Amino acid sequence: MHDIATFVAVAQYASFTRAAEQLGTSKSNVGKAVRRLEDRLGTRLFQRTTRAVRLTEDGETYLEAARAALDGLGEAEVALAARRLAPTGRVRLDVPVGFGRLLLPYFGPFRERYPQVTFDLSLNDRQSDPVGEGWDIVVRIGELPPEGDMTVRKLCTLRLGLYASAAYLGRREPIRAVQDLWNQDAVIFRSASGRLRPWSVLDAGRPAEISPKAPLIVADGRAMIDAAINGLGIAQIFDRVAQPHILSGELQRVLPEADVDGPPVHALIPLGRRMPAKTRVVLDHLAEIFRTPVG
Structure with missing residues (x-):
């Protein structure tokens, strides 16, 4: 490609000397x-003479094609540079089932802000391989x-709480203390x-299990909800996952004083020279969602 650019410069200036000056090299x-x-x-x-440099017929034909090729490459470079600077492209996102359903309502406002960013979303509770699977x-x-x-x-850091439906709580004895559970x-x-996961609770301010x-054991977070x-x-659910169902009236909190700190939530991004703009804005959007306090 360097030789083609040099040829175009010679044709443009009709001079090997001037082309060398413009390209910063020797004649x-x-x-x-x-x-x-x-x-x-x-x-x-x-055609080279002591006084002039002129294109041959083949040279004129090749010049037209060479200029078109160089122009096309220049446009491609500009487009690629724009993609690095502006959020554009598909982001492959792998999240736990409960969190995926939590995040879906936020995708609409995000797409309004970044219409050139699209998602390939996987909802599952297994431990995927971020690098090997290309997330x-x-x-x-x-x-x-x-x-x-x-x-x-x-x-963020989650909290674990106990939740049940109004229908369930209405037909059982009131729950006033951990021993009632x-x-x-x-x-x-x-x-x-x-392994079956016991409930971790605070009993009079002290951690207990x-x-x-x-009556029901499940291996799927959504099924438990x-x-x-x-x-x-009654199910023990992460506070952020339960929140939409509290707001809709589908679930009620049980014994809030027994809530305990849960595990942290992390976003993992494969290392590279530079994080693409599309990935950066999605990551920032996730961080903004999880910064919002749970009511």
Whole structure:
């Protein structure tokens, strides 16, 4: 491509000397570049005399194509530079099921602000491989092991609370203290390891774990929420995940003084030379969402 640009400069100035001056090189280098191009094409591009440098017929044909090619490359470079500066393109986002449903209402306002950014959204509760699976951003709940090939940004710290439907609470005895929970139906979560997750609570200000009887055990965060909404028992849910269902009246808080601090939420971004603008604005948007206090 350097030889083609040199050829165009010689044709523009009709002079090897002036082309060399404009390109910041020597007349000898300009001559060598043109000769290399002529050898590759198998034709003469210039008629050279002691007084003038003129294009041959083949040279005129090649000049038209060369200028079009260089113009096209220039336009592509401008477009690529604009993409680096302006948020444009698809962002692949992997988030836990409950959080994905929480984030969906915020995508509309984001798209109004950044219409050139689109999403490839995966909702699942497994531990995905951010680099191997090609995700731009992975949201994870819990403490993270050191990962040298990832940028990690903390989004928030969750709280764990107990929630149930009004229908369930209406047919059971009032719950006034932690000991009353032992007589309740629990919707218990089974982790990927197969372990049943007990409830972590504060009992008179002291941390405690309890495992009430569980008519229903689930291994899916969304299923646990749906079970509680449908009156199957009390579930321990992250505050931010439960909040929309509190506002809609589908769930009610149970024994708020027993709430405990939960795990942190992080965004993981594969390392690179520079974070693309599309990824940066989505990450900032996520951080803004999670900065909003839970009512």
